[in-house]
Amino acid sequence: MNLDIDRQHIWHPYTSITEPGPIFPVASAEGVMLTLDDGRQLIDGMSSWWCMLHGYNDSTLNQAIIDQTQKMSHVMFGGLTHEPAIKLAEKLVNITPAPLQHVFFSDSGSVSVEVSIKMALQYWHAQNKPEKKRLLSHSCGYHGDTFAAMSVCDPITGMHHLFSDLLMPQLFAEPPQCRFDEEWDEKYIADFKEKISAHHHELAAVIIEPIVQAAGGMRFYSPKYLQRVRELCDEFNVLLIIDEIATNFGRTGELFGCHHADISPDIMCLGKALTGGYMTLAATLCTDKVGQIICSGEAGVLMHGPTFMANPLACAVANASIDLLLNSPWQKRITSIQSQLTEELSECKNWPHIADVRVLGAIGVIELKQAVDMNVIQPQFVDQGVWIRPFGKLVYIMPPFIIKPEELSRLTQGMKTVINSIK
Numbered sequence: 001m002n003l004d005i006d007r008q009h010i011w012h013p014y015t016s017i018t019e020p021g022p023i024f025p026v027a028s029a030e031g032v033m034l035t036l037d038d039g040r041q042l043i044d045g046m047s048s049w050w051c052m053l054h055g056y057n058d059s060t061l062n063q064a065i066i067d068q069t070q071k072m073s074h075v076m077f078g079g080l081t082h083e084p085a086i087k088l089a090e091k092l093v094n095i096t097p098a099p100l101q102h103v104f105f106s107d108s109g110s111v112s113v114e115v116s117i118k119m120a121l122q123y124w125h126a127q128n129k130p131e132k133k134r135l136l137s138h139s140c141g142y143h144g145d146t147f148a149a150m151s152v153c154d155p156i157t158g159m160h161h162l163f164s165d166l167l168m169p170q171l172f173a174e175p176p177q178c179r180f181d182e183e184w185d186e187k188y189i190a191d192f193k194e195k196i197s198a199h200h201h202e203l204a205a206v207i208i209e210p211i212v213q214a215a216g217g218m219r220f221y222s223p224k225y226l227q228r229v230r231e232l233c234d235e236f237n238v239l240l241i242i243d244e245i246a247t248n249f250g251r252t253g254e255l256f257g258c259h260h261a262d263i264s265p266d267i268m269c270l271g272k273a274l275t276g277g278y279m280t281l282a283a284t285l286c287t288d289k290v291g292q293i294i295c296s297g298e299a300g301v302l303m304h305g306p307t308f309m310a311n312p313l314a315c316a317v318a319n320a321s322i323d324l325l326l327n328s329p330w331q332k333r334i335t336s337i338q339s340q341l342t343e344e345l346s347e348c349k350n351w352p353h354i355a356d357v358r359v360l361g362a363i364g365v366i367e368l369k370q371a372v373d374m375n376v377i378q379p380q381f382v383d384q385g386v387w388i389r390p391f392g393k394l395v396y397i398m399p400p401f402i403i404k405p406e407e408l409s410r411l412t413q414g415m416k417t418v419i420n421s422i423k
């Protein structure tokens with residue numbers, strides 16, 4: 001592989017053209033293993049950013065794509081429809097909370113967040129309440145990189161000041177302070193409650209990640225918090241958008257994050273693991289009420305329609321991935337990943353340079369007291385035979401669900417060895 005061309009011409013995510021940092025060429029991937037161009041093998045601790053539930057090169061998923069290519073790889077979705085999209089919509093409506101009835105397909109998580117925001121704005125516009133146009137979110141959240149999505153990301157890490165003239169001015173509550181299994185106290189919701197009660201007349205929606213604030217801080221919070229958010233949204237007549245893009249399809253131990261709290265949002269965003277990591281696809285679901293009101297408005301339609309909407313290859317592999325997941329002992333697998341992570345990472349709690357260790361479902365996080373230098377630490381993980389990509393003070397893993405205990409041990413061992421060496 002010609003890495004010079006990569007360096008000269010390709011932007012990688014959040015990187016500099018002049019100082020791109022280390023980059024590792026991947027030749028192939030199978031199961032939980034990435035094989036580099038030079039033959040080295042790495043156990044993937046990232047699931048390619050939350051996506052690869054069943055591992056790489058899965059024969060069932062491969063076959064689903066091959067079969068679909070023999071019928072059609074793509075067809076426009078305006079005025080036409082197809083079996084893979086119909087099957088997928090039916091599945092999603094069946095497995096998400098019952099009030100969610102309408103599915104809008106798009107091509108990435110960020111776009112599904114844009115669509116969710118557009119739905120909320122059109123909903124209030126149709127009811128002659130155009131003043132309800134702001135969003136309330138949490139600090140430490142992450143919802144994507146497009147402009148509306150960016151406006152609800154953490155203002156500091158999302159660098160809002162760079163875009164301050166352009167971003168819609170949103171409201172931010174303190175991130176939830178109660179840990180996942182901590183006893184509930186109303187003080188935890190006080191700041192959120194104050195913001196929603198002071199601003200509900202101008203709020204279209206609350207948008208939050210359920211149970212896990214992922215890319216914005218890897219924070220886990222109590223289901224009770226989510227229940228209180230639902231209650232307060234109802235009390236103050238504000239829509240609730242739940243961004244499940246990181247949590248969806250079992251990652252936290254429930255199929256969806258909002259299942260922990262037994263609540264239903266008005267609008268839900270799905271993405272990342274939707275196709276088992278094979279192709280880019282996302283979906284925004286809404287209740288019948290939201291859908292009906294949007295379509296009663298001035299536009300009469302939802303004003304969105306991506307070119308590659310409901311791509312048949314992506315829908316076909318999503319169907320295969322969801323079937324594979326639901327027919328697997330996924331809950332048992334995640335419970336054992338959770339116990340093993342808890343056991344193997346707990347010793348780090350006592351290390352002087354560690355601030356916190358936390359585990360939920362198939363997610364393990366070690367939070368350091370100081371930020372790590374990614375350019376230094378990344379090659380060290382590779383030397384340990386693991387693929388882990390930390391950010392800031394956070395070194396974390398969320399492996400494919402099919403990982404074997406001995407592979408998971410190599411992952412946690414690699415994490416501990418590298419972290420121990422930088423104290």
Ligand SMILES: *Cc1c(COP(=O)(O)O)cnc(C)c1O
Nearest residue numbers: 108109110142143144214245246
């Ligand atoms: C990754 C992520 C997104 C953005 O998805 P993309 O596919 O990268 O556009 C949005 N919300 C959450 C919670 C995410 O984790």
